[in-house]
Amino acid sequence: MKKFSLVFLIITLLTGSALAQTADLFISEYIEGSSYNKSLEIFNGTDDAIDLSQYTLEFLFNGNTVGNSVALDAVSLGSGDVFVVSHTDADPAILAVTDQTTSNGSYNGDDVIILKKGTQVIDSMGTLGVDPGQAWTCDDGSTQNHTLRRQAAICNGDTDETDAYDICAEWDFFASNTFDGLGTHSTDCISVGTDQGHWDSLKAIYR
Template structure:
């Protein structure tokens, strides 16, 4: 992973619930640090279009781990998230919420661990809960707000995630961007309010996409349940290295690419973009 210097974005706090513009990307809308393995993270899509979650990961940094190239835990996805919808991930042993979209044992964190939403194609952390590289003891806190034995909900006026620089040296955005519920309270999980609009609970789309062979030496074959409009290939620095109109063919010649890891993004005629990682050998 290439380390990225993130731009500074400051979330504004309003007394009236008003949002001036739609989010430009996904962010974490709820955090549950409950009893035992009852850990949940909710991701919200308010971008105006369906988003391919395979381009995103949740990274966990435990015990002050600050190595961006080696997070302590990693959760990957293979699903589409519809506009104005949320996606709930829970630990594989969590049992207080009945309908998570995904359960994964890698989502294992305590109140003193940083939990982050990472975007693969941009090599960028879109949202950071806590502070990467800091061990605060048992928790971060601001007034009555705490990251241990609590549920945190993103305020309705917040329309973007907190970047690494927003929470550098401490969890600075805890007080300005979050509200709090009691331990093991999942009554708000599965929905999120942005401005005055509440998301559809747990809605998501599934559009199949397969590429083969993987690893590949020359020609990459694409199979999908949707009608393809265009294809782009990015290296893991986020640079576009190949593009083609799929009306001609549904194979991609990658023979000229150097060996390494790549992301292929397939745009469908309904406007959604589906992506997968592949290896060029």
């Protein structure tokens, strides 16, 4: 194959629909363990640092459509980095990798969690206004007494907080009180926001 056509093929692959891009923050890990072991990891899979002062987490308990709102700290989250929000009284192993604590997020499995940028929903867990009983469940696990990690192929958040919720479609499940994945996130997604980004991505892959 000629060099020119090989480069053309690679560029086509990189810009094609096969490789999804990440447009904004999303929740990459969810811990609902024993006691106050509750933690959410938020991932920046975009090309750019993001000012978290624009973002809030909303916790809507037991089918209610009004709940607690927690503004994220006004810090900059770098590309590829995560921001961990945990319960104030969580296990020391959780707190060791926590960036912000709150006592306003005491979800226990049957609650809805929404990540917003301003008034715009950019990710959600559960169905707004619905109480699922004990938890959101599927064949692989549930949102109670589990650690959930966003599957590596998921590149963007669930921006419809009102539709039916299938947690098996987007999450991998781990045993209660699994903390060892908190603080980092692995993704298959490629962020290609600028022309320079295309070449950086290409170099990173084919190096």
